Amino acid sequence: MQKIKTALLSYGMSGKVFHAPFLNIHQGFELLGSWERSKKLIQDDYPTVKSYPTIDDLLADDVDLVIVNTPVGTHYEYAKKVLLAGKHAVVEKAFTTTVAEAEELAAIAAEKGVKLAVFQNRRWDSDFKTVQKVITEKTLGDLVEAEFHFDRYNPLLSPKSHKETVNDGAGILKDLGPHLIDQAACLFGLPKSVFADIRYTRENSLVDDWMDLLLIYEDFRVRLKASFFVKEANPAYTIHGKKGSFLKPRGDVQEDDLKLGKKPNLDSWGTELESLQGLLHTEVNGKEIKEKIPTLQGNYFSFFDGVYESIANNKLEPVTAQDGVKVMQIIEAAIASNAQRTVINL
Structure with a gap:
């Protein structure tokens, strides 16, 4: 090799x-x-x-x-x-x-x-991979709306100066935002237009730390949200289609395990707790189904x-430069939308 x-x-x-x-x-x-x-x-x-x-x-x-x-x-x-x-x-x-x-x-x-x-x-998070599978299988019917969250509760400013001083790379839109934006673009492609609300919510914060992006597609809408003031988490992924819904809490364990010094392996790595399985409520062949869906294994090794x-x-x-360009197009549109308080076409 x-x-x-x-x-x-x-x-x-x-x-x-x-x-x-x-x-x-x-x-x-x-x-x-x-x-x-x-x-x-x-x-x-x-x-x-x-x-x-x-x-x-x-x-x-x-x-x-x-x-x-x-x-x-x-x-x-x-x-x-x-x-x-x-x-x-x-x-x-x-x-x-x-x-x-x-x-x-x-x-x-x-x-x-x-x-x-x-x-x-984050394309290889266990929760996102499971959401991707549900959407690909089309068990929800034609999509109407989706909402992705990357929320935390952390009112304190970061000790890392580059994260909290005013510079072109600082702020939640370019920190947590790219995770959500890339996942949406990976699933649905580039939206037609973007509307964004971006705020400063922590005391003495000099950089944006709350975001709400609306990605406007032809027949459905995707909302992307991130905040540092969420003590009781919303579902990380909520997808509604014309046949049903899928709700999935954030459950990927890889970052926490890596921070604890655990070494990745290819067998059990990235396995979520069963209690964090997503809920599928839909209709298949005329039969109503409401059940928990087993979560796929996450693995950044991929x-x-x-x-x-x-x-x-x-x-x-695995993620191309053109994928990166798309994410930056959405980020730039979000910045312009927030400044102008209007919808920005892509």
């Missing part, structure tokens, strides 16, 4: 939790190390890897793939540098801060003949396996 030599651009929470564990267990990747500016931590977990003092030192090494997992406002600058160096890249969400930046990165990757993927790992296949066997990236 071809080994893809891979390096990270940071080893904070995302590098330690979301990337390194999967790169380490996948037989197709070799984790070379990470760029670490101040704290030198990666060798505590992976003693044989390198800690690069600069991005130039990292790119000068025999690296095939670079994970751009730095703050959102730096994604464009660093991803461009990686691509121009002829390296494959995975860029975290939000892909960039503007549509123009996203389109430029996609063009550079195409020109250089390298792979460029966006790390939209994203990395898709990246491997794209590089080693020239297959399509």
Whole structure:
């Protein structure tokens, strides 16, 4: 099996939790190390890897793939540098801060003949995979509306300055928003238009921390909501069709398990509690059905396996640069809609 030599651009929470564990267990990747500016931590977990003092030192090494997992406002600058160096890249969400930046990165990757993927790992959450299956099976009939939530209760400001200072990459729309937006676009494609309400709700917050986006499609509507003031959770997914409804609470365990230091495996990883199964209430062949639906297994490993296949066997990236462009188009439309208090056509 071809080994893809891979390096990270940071080893904070995302590098330690979301990337390194999967790169380490996948037989197709070799984790070379990470760029670490101040704290030198990666060798505590992976003693044989390198800690690069600069991005130039990292790119000068025999690296095939670079994970751009730095703050959102730096994604464009660093991803461009990686691509121009002829390296494959995975860029975290939000892909960039503007549509123009996203389109430029996609063009550079195409020109250089390298792979460029966006790390939209929530497509491989157990709850979303189950929602996707229910919608694909069309047991709800023609869709009328859907509502996706990514809510938390956390009134405190983040200690990470880049998350709470005014900059092009800060705010809930570019933090939790891309998860919801990408999932909606993955299921339904690009909407015809967008209406957005974006607010500041935490005390002393300088960045947006509440969002309500309405994606307008030809025959149905999708609402995307995120807030830091939800103590009693709504269903994470509510889908209503002309035959029935499906309600699913957020239940994916992968992030929590990774934060606890649990190592991903391919057998039981990403298995939800049965108590968090979604409720399907619909009609099939004239018979009314109201039952809990078993939740599919979640596994972020599938994203990395898709990246491997794209590089080693020239297959399509699991989340393409054009997928990233679509998400940025919706984000830009949401910003414009909120500012103008009107519907923005795409």
